[in-house]
Amino acid sequence: MSNDPAPERPLAPADCDTRGWWDATRRHELVVQRCDSCGHAQHYPRAICTTCGGSELSFQLTQGRGEVETFTVVHRAPNPAFTAPYTVALVRLLEGPVLMTNIVGCAVDDVRIGLKVSVQWEPHPDGRNIPVFTPEGGQHGFPADR
Ligand SMILES: [Zn+2]
Structure with missing residues (x-):
């Protein structure tokens, strides 16, 4: 029997696109990105809207x-x-x-x-x-x- 701690589940590091998403998980909030121009919702978080190419994106609580x-x-x-x-x-x-x-x-x-x-x-x-x-x-x- 080992006293080693349980192995840690690997997670992707937060970057400039995903930091807001990961920060929401700290509050137990599941969010998706919503485009401020066309309203498209997307996941995973990225720099531009996959529908219109807009760069103004907000996180929306699901x-x-x-x-x-x-x-x-x-x-x-x-x-x-x-x-x-x-x-x-x-x-x-x-x-x-x-x-x-x-x-x-x-x-x-x-x-x-x-x-x-x-x-x-x-x-x-x-x-x-x-x-x-x-x-x-x-x-x-x-x-x-x-
Ligand atoms: Zn858009």
């Missing part, structure tokens, strides 16, 4: 809810910070943008395309929080392989 668009189950963890099996999913937020995330709080076999999910926060030692999603009560989508 409801933290969405639907599993697709997913895969990882059976061999690439890093000791992850415990397999786990689900990597693309969740389409109610506001439109898609977020790559994990589905937690249910068995990997219970994850379905169309599953309604809401955000939970996994704390990271550096003070940021990682948005992961859990099924909303009683909702079921369709199996990915049917």
Whole structure:
């Protein structure tokens, strides 16, 4: 038995485009970028709007809810910070943008395309929080392989 601390989940560093997004996670706020010119919502954060090329972008608070668009189950963890099996999913937020995330709080076999999910926060030692999603009560989508 080791007394070593649990391995730390690797996170991308915050840069000039993503700092506001990561800062919001410190407050348990899931935000997306909204273009001040055309209103397009996008994720991940970047310097320009992917629709009109505008450079005036703001962060907008989301409801933290969405639907599993697709997913895969990882059976061999690439890093000791992850415990397999786990689900990597693309969740389409109610506001439109898609977020790559994990589905937690249910068995990997219970994850379905169309599953309604809401955000939970996994704390990271550096003070940021990682948005992961859990099924909303009683909702079921369709199996990915049917
Ligand atoms: Zn735009």
